[in-house]
Amino acid sequence: MQSSDFPFGTVPFPPDKIEDKFYQLEFASSEDKSGIITEIAAMIPWQVRVREVADELKDPTLRVFARGVAPVIHSERISLRYAALAEKGNSNHYEDLEEGAFLLSSVTEPELSYLEFRTYLDRIALRVEELVDLNEDLASDDVKVHFLTRVLSQEEGFSGNHEEYEDPDNSYLHRVFVTKRGIPISLSVIYLLVAHRLNLPLYGVNMPLHFLLHFESNDYETYIDPYHGGVMLDRSTCIRFLKANGFQAHDRYFTHASSMTILKRMFRNLIHIYRKKENREMEKVLSKHLLALDSKWKS
Structure with missing residues (x-):
């Protein structure tokens, strides 16, 4: 080896x-x-x-x-x-999110290289860092967020797959790296893994129907929607979205999602997709791993 x-x-x-x-x-x-x-x-x-x-x-x-x-x-x-x-447990420092997301991708591709997976994310983070360094005098937190979204949405071209939302490839990060198309949570995980490399205070927000991101520092706060090109939102816009879809604006919808919460939602999305497609084999495989995440595996 x-x-x-x-x-x-x-x-x-x-x-x-x-x-x-x-x-x-x-x-x-x-x-x-x-x-x-x-x-x-x-x-x-x-x-x-x-x-x-x-x-x-x-x-x-x-x-x-x-x-x-x-x-x-x-x-x-x-x-x-x-x-x-x-x-x-359910910590939200995202130290384990990369492992969990990589393992999910490797379900469909056992020969997937973690070295290549990691290097791809490192390269994007390096580009964001380069822009920050070039604009050091202007690099406030809101500018850093702007550079992050610019690199991911404009330079890398990540956006939502509106035409084929339920394509399973939208949920596997290694496929999203290639197609540049994903669903809200998979795109958000890419943002989180890049931000984690840069020590940026970016968090997942496990809102119903639409996963979002929350940047929160002492100097700046905003919500980010990677599915729609990294557009930035305020809390009132998020509340209007909730109410328009029949949900009350509970604080629990705005809490920072842990790595475990994110991974479980990714699994449940995929299981739902494979069930609709009547792919019982993949549904069974993913359900087994979800049991492990739920601490019910081999119990």
Whole structure:
């Protein structure tokens, strides 16, 4: 395995130990296989592709076997990681949002590279930082928000997919990176992950029907709608939207959403879409991972 593919430079498990686990799995009884799969899944960091680990095994016959079971191990690892995130609780610092969003994308693409995923977001953040540095004398908080929305909505071209709102690709960040089209929550997550890199006080707002963002500092406050090109809104406009759709303007609709709240909403959106499309397989897979987020997995 190339150390450059692992963010921390080294693979945190002994190769011989994981090779032994794959040997055990290959020759285990049907009753024991599930437990060994869980052990292997727990050993491989979420940033490392399971297939990469399989490719590094010394025994060529074992490599073939490991590649064959890699999808099962990958799926198990996703649930394990979501269960671990659930144990942390509902903090809104967004430290774990990137992991959760990446894992969701990897449900459909197990060979997705976290290094590429992370580098893409790093590049956007670097561009925003460049604009701030070039305009250092003018870089108040409202100007920083302007640069953030300018880079994401104008330079990168992210906007809502109004024509095909229920296309599942709108919810997987790695696909949104390519198509530049998404739904309110997926686009908001991209904004949040870029803002987090820049230490900007940007938060998700889990409003009914339409996920928004809230920038709140001592000097400046605004709401942002990434679905409509990063347009900035005041609270009264948000209240009018709620009332127009039959909701009262409760404060709970304006609280800052935690990573867990965001991830669960992303999952429920996708499960709803796949249910409507009668894709029972994807509905089942995503429901399993949602149970892990709800701390009900394997209970």
